[in-house]
Each structure stands twice: as structure tokens, then as C-alpha cells.
Amino acid sequence: MATVAxxxxxxxxxxxxxSIESNGNTATRDRLLVAALEVFAAKGYGQASTREICKHAxxxxxxxxxxxxDKATLYREVFRIPERLVHLPxxxxxxxxxxxxxxxxxxxxxxxxxxxxxxxxxxxxLFLREQVQPSGLLDTNRAGILRPxxxxxxxxxxxxxxxxxxxxxxxxxxxxxxxxxxxxxxxRAAVRILAPGILDSEPQVAATVEVLVGYAQALVAAExxxxxxxxxxxxxxxxx
Amino acid sequence: MATVAxxxxxxxxxxxxxSIESNGNTATRDRLLVAALEVFAAKGYGQASTREICKHAxxxxxxxxxxxxDKATLYREVFRIPERLVHLPxxxxxxxxxxxxxxxxxxxxxxxxxxxxxxxxxxxxLFLREQVQPSGLLDTNRAGILRPxxxxxxxxxxxxxxxxxxxxxxxxxxxxxxxxxxxxxxxRAAVRILAPGILDSEPQVAATVEVLVGYAQALVAAExxxxxxxxxxxxxxxxx
DNA sequence: TTGCTTGATTCAAGCGTTTGCTTTAGTGTG
DNA sequence: CACACTAAAGCAAACGCTTGAATCAAGCAA
Numbered sequence: 001m002a003t004v005a006x007x008x009x010x011x012x013x014x015x016x017x018x019s020i021e022s023n024g025n026t027a028t029r030d031r032l033l034v035a036a037l038e039v040f041a042a043k044g045y046g047q048a049s050t051r052e053i054c055k056h057a058x059x060x061x062x063x064x065x066x067x068x069x070d071k072a073t074l075y076r077e078v079f080r081i082p083e084r085l086v087h088l089p090x091x092x093x094x095x096x097x098x099x100x101x102x103x104x105x106x107x108x109x110x111x112x113x114x115x116x117x118x119x120x121x122x123x124x125x126l127f128l129r130e131q132v133q134p135s136g137l138l139d140t141n142r143a144g145i146l147r148p149x150x151x152x153x154x155x156x157x158x159x160x161x162x163x164x165x166x167x168x169x170x171x172x173x174x175x176x177x178x179x180x181x182x183x184x185x186x187x188r189a190a191v192r193i194l195a196p197g198i199l200d201s202e203p204q205v206a207a208t209v210e211v212l213v214g215y216a217q218a219l220v221a222a223e224x225x226x227x228x229x230x231x232x233x234x235x236x237x238x239x240x
Numbered sequence: 241m242a243t244v245a246x247x248x249x250x251x252x253x254x255x256x257x258x259s260i261e262s263n264g265n266t267a268t269r270d271r272l273l274v275a276a277l278e279v280f281a282a283k284g285y286g287q288a289s290t291r292e293i294c295k296h297a298x299x300x301x302x303x304x305x306x307x308x309x310d311k312a313t314l315y316r317e318v319f320r321i322p323e324r325l326v327h328l329p330x331x332x333x334x335x336x337x338x339x340x341x342x343x344x345x346x347x348x349x350x351x352x353x354x355x356x357x358x359x360x361x362x363x364x365x366l367f368l369r370e371q372v373q374p375s376g377l378l379d380t381n382r383a384g385i386l387r388p389x390x391x392x393x394x395x396x397x398x399x400x401x402x403x404x405x406x407x408x409x410x411x412x413x414x415x416x417x418x419x420x421x422x423x424x425x426x427x428r429a430a431v432r433i434l435a436p437g438i439l440d441s442e443p444q445v446a447a448t449v450e451v452l453v454g455y456a457q458a459l460v461a462a463e464x465x466x467x468x469x470x471x472x473x474x475x476x477x478x479x480x
Numbered sequence: 481t482t483g484c485t486t487g488a489t490t491c492a493a494g495c496g497t498t499t500g501c502t503t504t505a506g507t508g509t510g
Numbered sequence: 511c512a513c514a515c516t517a518a519a520g521c522a523a524a525c526g527c528t529t530g531a532a533t534c535a536a537g538c539a540a
Binding site: 289290291301302304305310311 | 498499500501502503
Binding site: 043044046047125128129131132133134146147150168169171172173175176178179180181182183184186187189190191194195197198208211212214215217218219221222223226 | 448
């Protein structure tokens with residue numbers, strides 16, 4: 001009955017990404033993807049209407065059905081955008097990187113998305129939404145853009161706090177390191193009011209990053225100290 | 241034309257809260273409020289339908305119009321619930337409270353809402369939603385349940401880090417103290433997967449609180465150290 | 481060049497459903 | 511009767527999605 005449309009002619013058997021130059025009029029498809037990213041980020045899945053997305057993209061409402069099949073598939077496809085865009089800083093995986101340098105690189109990387117409302121910040125907002133209100137449309141293992149950040153930070157820290165397998169405290173340390181930055185995103189409205197002059201310009205963000213690095217070092221040092229004490233106690237116990 | 245309905249016969253001239261035993265059938269009104277709290281928390285303002293709220297409350301759809309006028313007013317009224325429920329721990333305002341004790345009280349208070357999906361946790365989720373996606377329906381000065389927490393924590397810390405008026409760094413310290421706890425809420429799905437055994441039972445939460453208290457003390461100490469150094473540098477500069 | 485075919489893409493219109501809200505009729509109590 | 515309240519039906523608008531026709535470029539024979 002219906003013509004074989006692009007959206008299901010994509011060979012999804014192989015795991016590779018549907019190339020951005022797949023088939024069909026990629027200009028329309030891409031404009032739709034970008035528009036969907038922006039509208040989904042601004043309003044969330046449920047509140048974003050297909051009509052608005054199409055109007056924003058300058059295409060007909062039928063284009064969503066034609067290229068993606070339905071709204072849910074378009075949403076899932078939008079979530080695949082970061083697979084092409086997110087690059088984690090490589091310094092963190094270098095064993096020679098000093099603790100403070102690695103932390104500085106990491107926080108600079110994360111906080112760079114505070115300024116400049118480009119695609120990147122839209123993607124972050126989208127993932128944050130998915131945390132607060134899971135749409136149920138995504139594979140759970142893909143949801144959570146913070147997952148790779150967490151994993152990389154954990155890899156970076158483990159040797160530097162003297163362990164080789166993660167334990168609950170190590171995870172909580174990483175969560176705390178993430179948290180002192182994330183709160184500035186989530187509470188950004190409050191930050192703007194209570195502490196203006198923290199995130200409003202490039203040099204301010206740089207200064208904020210330095211504070212974060214200092215705090216992070218304190219957290220890591222506290223964790224190291226705690227582990228030393230625990231070890232000492234254990235050794236004493238074994239002696240007695 | 242329309243009967244003078246309860247929703248606009250409430251004396252809103254005086255600033256006092258509309259008593260929960262105002263007029264009309266308070267049972268229906270309250271069940272509507274509680275149901276709205278739960279549905280709004282679960283789905284957000286836009287995705288929550290008035291029909292679902294009424295069905296959940298076991299009342300007719302016309303009841304919303306009768307008691308509140310419309311959906312937006314109901315939403316605003318739901319946001320007034322915490323004014324009757326949120327009690328901040330008083331120990332924090334006692335100058336004699338030790339730093340570690342105050343932090344422990346505060347984190348215990350905050351983390352108590354992680355367990356037990358009662359009204360409290362619904363309220364938190366609701367406010368978190370409003371942070372991520374402001375509905376535009378609330379007065380900006382009321383939005384942000386974290387505001388009083390932030391203010392109280394700031395009051396508690398200022399004398400303990402040796403200042404008497406807040407500055408940007410003090411605010412960022414408070415944000416960081418809030419952040420290491422908030423990340424466990426926002427990223428709770430990730431926490432459950434990556435670090436099971438952190439938030440799943442009462443004793444686990446207690447242990448997590450202890451870790452948070454330790455980290456918080458480290459952050460405060462780092463801030464104090466930084467301020468000492470800065471002061472010393474300033475003094476040296478003045479001498480030269 | 482010309483006319484024709486074919487497949488891909490876009491378009492306007494409209495389908496059925498759900499939305500927030502209203503209306504009208506009704507119920508029970510003082 | 512008067513009043514506070516509830517129930518059921520329905521309205522206009524917006525929703526996701528579908529449809530059939532219009533448009534366009536490419537290929538090809540005459």
C-alpha cells in the first residue's frame with residue numbers, strides 16, 4: 001500500500017550509524033533532526049508537537065512520517081546525534097597526567113557547554129530531561145550521557161586514590177565531583193540570581209573552573225585520607 | 241452567569257494561606273490537590289491531563305473548574321503545599337552547632353527524601369522539574385525549593401568560614417555542598433546501576449550521609465584554606 | 481530538443497483521538 | 511425553596527498521523 005519510505009529502508013541490520021548522507025533528500029532530513037533537537041530540548045518530548053518541529057524546520061508535517069516513521073523514532077534518532085559529536089578529553093586516559101591537570105581539563109570540558117547555546121548545550125539539556133522524566137523510548141543503556149563521563153573520571157581517579165577496582169565509595173566520589181559542576185547547570189537560574197558573576201562570561205567561567213578544581217582536589221584528598229585511616233584501622237585490628 | 245465558585249471566593253486579599261478547611265467540600269478539594277501533586281510530579285505540567293488527575297482523585301472533571309478555576313491555578317496551588325510541609329532543621333541556626341553536626345543534620349534532612357516516595361519526594365521532583373523546564377506559571381521568587389535550603393546553609397557557613405557577607409565563592413561553596421547531594425537525586429537511575437548499595441536501604445543512606453559529611457567538611461576546609469592564603473597574599477602586597 | 485515514464489519527495493487536507501474547559505441537569509442537605 | 515456540590519455530555523482546539531494528488535529531476539527513446 002504505502003511506498004517503501006526512507007525511514008524503514010535504512011539497513012538497520014548492521015550496527016553502523018545511518019550515514020548523514022544516507023539516501024533521500026538529506027537536507028530536509030537533517031534540518032528536521034536539528035529542529036527536533038532544539039524543540040525537544042526546549043519543551044521535552046511530550047510538549048513538543050510535530051507541527052512545531054516541522055514549522056521550525058521549514059518542512060511539511062508529512063516529512064516526519066516520510067523520513068522517520070513517527071515522532072518516537074525521530075526522538076530516538078535525535079538522541080543518536082551526540083554519538084557523532086561528543087568527544088571526551090583524551091588527557092584523562094594518560095597515566096602521566098597530574099591530578100590537578102586532569103581535573104582542570106575535565107571541568108573545562110564540562111563547563112564549556114554552559115556558555116554558547118549551540119547544539120551541544122541542547123544535547124545536554126535533552127539528556128538532563130531524560131534523567132528527570134524518562135520518556136521510556138530509549139534503551140536504558142544508552143540514556144545518560146553522563147555515563148561515559150562517569151566511567152572516564154572513574155578510570156582517571158582509581159589509580160590516583162590507590163585502588164584498581166571500583167567500590168561504592170569510589171563511585172560516590174565520582175558522583176560528588178560530577179555534582180559540584182552539575183548543580184551549576186540544574187540550578188542555573190538560582191546561580192544567576194544568587195551568585196551573578198560566576199557563569200556570565202568566559203573569564204568568569206574560567207575562574208569558576210579553578211574553584212571547582214580546588215574543591216575537587218580537596219574531595220580526592222579527603223577520600224585518600226579516609227582510605228589511609230581505614231587501612232590503618234584494619235592493620236591494627238589484624239595485629240591485635 | 242456562572243455561580244460564584246469557591247475558587248474565586250477565597251479571600252486572596254489577605255496574604256494568608258487558603259486554609260485547608262476553607263469552605264466547600266474540603267475532602268474533594270484536598271484529594272484533588274494530592275492527586276494533582278502526584279500526577280504533576282510524575283508527568284510534568286504539560287503531560288498531566290486534567291482527566292487523569294480527576295480520575296486519580298476519584299472526582300469529576302468539573303471539580304477542577306469548580307474549586308480552582310483552571311489547570312494552571314491548580315498547579316500554582318499545588319506549589320503552595322510545601323509552604324505547609326517543609327520544615328528546615330533548626331539546629332543550623334544555632335551558633336553553637338559544630339560544623340560537622342550541622343552538616344550531618346542538613347544531609348540527613350535532605351537525603352531522608354530519597355527513600356519513602358511520600359508527598360515530600362513528590363514535591364522535590366516537582367520543584368526539580370520546574371528547574372529543568374520552567375512552566376512560566378509561578379512567581380519567580382517562589383520557584384526553587386532549594387532557595388531556602390541554600391540561604392540557610394549559607395547563614396550556617398558564613399561565620400564558620402570567617403565572613404559576614406556572602407561573596408561569589410561562598411555561594412559556589414554552598415552550591416557545591418548542595419551539588420554532592422543533588423547529583424544523587426538527579427542521577428538516581430545511574431546511581432542505582434553503577435553504585436548499588438548506596439541508596440537502597442535506611443542504613444545505606446545513613447552511611448552515604450556520613451560520606452557526604454566527610455566530603456563537605458573537606459570542601460569547607462579547602463575554602464577556609466583558600467581564604468587564608470588569599471588574605472596572606474593581600475597582607476604581603478600591602479606590606480610591599 | 482521533445483515527449484513520456486518512473487521514482488523520490490513535498491504538499492494541503494483531513495482522519496480519529498485527546499486535550500482543557502464549559503454547560504446543563506441533577507443530587508443531597510439545611 | 512436555596513444552596514453547595516456533583517455528574518454527564520459536549521465543545522473547540524490541538525494532537526499524531528495518514529492520505530492522494532502535485533511537483534520535481536533523471537533516464538530514455540524518437
